[in-house]
Amino acid sequence: MGISNRARGTRGRVAAGGVAMATALLAGLATPAMAGGNGHGHGPSHGQVRDYHLTVMGTTDLHGSALNWDYFKNAEYDDSAHNDVGLAKVSTLVDQVRAEKGKRNTLLVDAGDTIQGTSLAYYYAKIQPISRTVEHPMAAAMNAIGYDAAAVGNHEFNYGIPYLRTFEKQLDFPLLAANALDDGTGKPAFKPYVIKTVRPAHGKPIKVGILGLTNPGIAIWDKANVEGKLSFGGLVEQAKSYVPQMKRAGADVVLVAAHSGADTSSSYGDTLPFPENAATLVAQQVPNIDAILVGHAHQEIAKRVVTNTATGKPVVLSEPLRWGERLTVFDFDLNFSRGHWSVASVDSKVLNSNTVAENPKIVKLLAADQKKVVEYVNGVIGTSTQAMSAATARYEDTAALDFINYVQAEAVKADLTGADADLPVLSIAAPFNKDAAIPAGDVSVRDIAGLYIYDNTLLGIKLTGAQVKAYLEKSAEYFKPVAGPGTYPADQLTNAVTPTAPSGTPDYNYDVMGGLDQPLTYDIDLTKAVGSRITGLAYGGAPVTDDQVFVVAINNYRQSGGGNFPGVVGAPVVYNRQLEIRQLLIDWVTAHQTVDPALFSATNPDWQLTAGATPLTVTP
Structure with a gap:
């Protein structure tokens, strides 16, 4: 069976679209609110404090949901709450936020569980596996939308490590997992964190550190695929090691993408020494984290504030449900003083995918893949x-x-x-x-x-x-x-x-x-x-x-x-x-x-x- 034998890079990749460049540029120039400045986003001078507004958007637990489609009903997705799903919907929301905030003032991050869960994902794992010449539809869509980083989820390992590595190579952004360790070397098997540089229209660049943490339960759930190859440490323990490294590397803002639920619990009891759902523990026990994009639990958390016990400072958690049904929007207000940016406050909310139409560019990008998968499901x-x-x-x-x-x-x-x-x-x-x-x-x-x-x-x-x-x-x-x-x-x-x-x-x-x-x-x-x-x-x-x-x-x-x-x-x-x-x-x-x-x-x-x-x- 042949579907999408196009080599990666020849797929007609699109920029996350639907918004005129001029509109985004104007929004980017207008967004920073300058305290004591001239209102045009000029950098600090004469010791004055300047303010800047940064937005980080987040998804999680996409589970192979690229389009708003229920493959088993052979119809558009719908449920009792009338949720919509898929990256094509997310793309429209992302475009709207970028238009409002200015693309240069935004980042987009995912908290894991991307390549398993729908017939689309299954097809590209089992029927026509992705390869050097067959691109994963989720990779194509996420690249087109313009993600900056993604944490590794536990379901990423369902089809084996080689498959995951193939998917990783198809991405234009890094997969992060600070607590996934190579048994042979003892070193991280994935990049632990990335520092993204955000450049305001004027002034000193801002460094945003994004730490990825995955779920320790992988050692149990995908034992057949990871035993003897990878080990998984605790989220709190690894965050305590890497957040200071990120700060030393100049991170002005620290965001954690954690594939781990907010409410502390473990489906595996005390079988492992590290809890399955530990995002709140990370916020409480690891200093210098500003916000956590939560995943894994398939819950909707627009905003939850957790106090760090060491510093007394608030950490904002948000989880955008699942399948692209919601988009988290973190808003960071930063102050510049004495030559450094610092986070003054963080707010968050979730946007609902059922309020927008699918981005037609993403739909078109995946049309051939969708046709083949629908034929398979009905075959x-x-x-x-x-x-x-x-x-x-x-x-x-x-x-x-x-x-x-x-x-x-x-x-x-x-x-x-x-x-x-x-x-x-x-x-x-x-x-x-x-x-x-x-x-x-x-x-x-x-x-x-x-x-x-x-x-x-x-x-x-x-x-x-x-x-x-x-x-x-x-x-x-x-x-x-x-x-x-x-x-x-x-x-x-x-x-x-x-x-x-x-x-x-x-x-x-x-x-x-x-x-x-x-x-x-x-x-x-x-x-x-x-x-x-x-x-x-x-x-x-x-x-x-x-x-x-x-x-x-x-x-x-x-x-x-x-x-x-x-x-x-x-x-x-x-x-x-x-x-x-x-x-x-x-x-x-x-x-x-x-x-x-x-x-x-x-x-x-x-x-x-x-x-x-x-x-x-x-x-x-």
């Missing part, structure tokens, strides 16, 4: 021996959810080592999309993706038999009680109102659990009280005991507490490669070519709704 990747529908998955055992559980459990089991490798593996899946249907015959990427409409990643945790039963009891709260055997319409049984779900328990908070090597079987007796509905729980035909230990394949939303299921948040994590479950399903079909429910779905149901010992009949 055939395998066949199914029979149709599978999720329409009834809320209230009866279906092959559609069995398929999800099988692929999840198989992926977790293949990665287990030591004593954990001998444990039975279970898996949970929810009926996310009752409209999902896999046809008999040809199956496309879009067909498979419809089964799993969220961007959850896969984990494996250890639960006891007692915890498995408690989990299933929580799940069974989804159902309304019945008086006895009979035939019931589905809406009389599902979406029960609970104290935590006053509008009814959503479908995504009902989980089906299944076994990999042996079936996990159970009944849900709706004549019993909530908390005692699970009966006949067995694995491989033998009753599950309270102290029996299982590995359970689970999504990150559940594992982090989503739905408030018992026992999972503190459970030992034995698998976490941060791989998207939806992509795992697509990869499985691509690799196996044939989907045969006989492989993963039993003839007899593994679970059923009952009234006592009598199965219920449920109608749509």
Whole structure:
């Protein structure tokens, strides 16, 4: 398959466009506010204090979002909040800021996770990998928009270090990661920081230091790709080493691009000595940082002020959500006195991509790539021996959810080592999309993706038999009680109102659990009280005991507490490669070519709704 075999540099790269040069120049001359000066941006003289306004824009967690497109819906992206995504939208926002502030007074930075997450990114990693002659669409777009630096995210390593190095060479700006160390040399594997020189219309240039920090969890999540090659230190520890170096190198402003969330926590517990989300700790514990562009957590933080404990000075944090849905804008007010620039104040805000149109120059730049990827997503990747529908998955055992559980459990089991490798593996899946249907015959990427409409990643945790039963009891709260055997319409049984779900328990908070090597079987007796509905729980035909230990394949939303299921948040994590479950399903079909429910779905149901010992009949 051939797409975009243009050599890098011949792609018709555009300047981030849409704004007349004259307008930007005039704005650049007018922006500096001169205290005690003549209002024209002249440099300091006679000991007077001069002011200057610097703007640094930031994105993060773009995850392969170049255009405002949902590849699985084959339509423009939209969600319940009507967010838009993609670098083409970001480009328009960036142009507007540059026009307002003057391009010479602005910088543009990213906080990582760029090359994984959409079908566009997958295509250029697996179907037609980038090379010396095949440029990554994200590189082309970011170069065209005019980024100045980017931190390395954890998902940058998903496709291996050589792939990342190829991407790095295609960029017109540096990838930064002060805490990614080469195991062979002990030195940084990427540039730790860069100092950009901003030149006001008049006066002494300003040096802006940008420090990149990545996530220590890479050592766990991408162990297969980095073990023995790279090690990852703590964000605070490395920042304490490099910020003083940046100041000695003349940095007037210090900005950190941190691929690490603001709220201190770790999905991997104490497995590593360094926390996963440490941006606030960096602000508190490392002096002389003015602002931090936060990434990784997929949160929207317009502005958060953290006080540095050593200096008492404020540090401003901002995180622009994800996928190009927002653009952070840091505004730095600088004073010049005694021959030096200093930061007087920092403000920040986020701009919303859904307020602007896509930059047509970026759309045109990526048009050929987009066409090929859309054709791929709608193309055939395998066949199914029979149709599978999720329409009834809320209230009866279906092959559609069995398929999800099988692929999840198989992926977790293949990665287990030591004593954990001998444990039975279970898996949970929810009926996310009752409209999902896999046809008999040809199956496309879009067909498979419809089964799993969220961007959850896969984990494996250890639960006891007692915890498995408690989990299933929580799940069974989804159902309304019945008086006895009979035939019931589905809406009389599902979406029960609970104290935590006053509008009814959503479908995504009902989980089906299944076994990999042996079936996990159970009944849900709706004549019993909530908390005692699970009966006949067995694995491989033998009753599950309270102290029996299982590995359970689970999504990150559940594992982090989503739905408030018992026992999972503190459970030992034995698998976490941060791989998207939806992509795992697509990869499985691509690799196996044939989907045969006989492989993963039993003839007899593994679970059923009952009234006592009598199965219920449920109608749509």
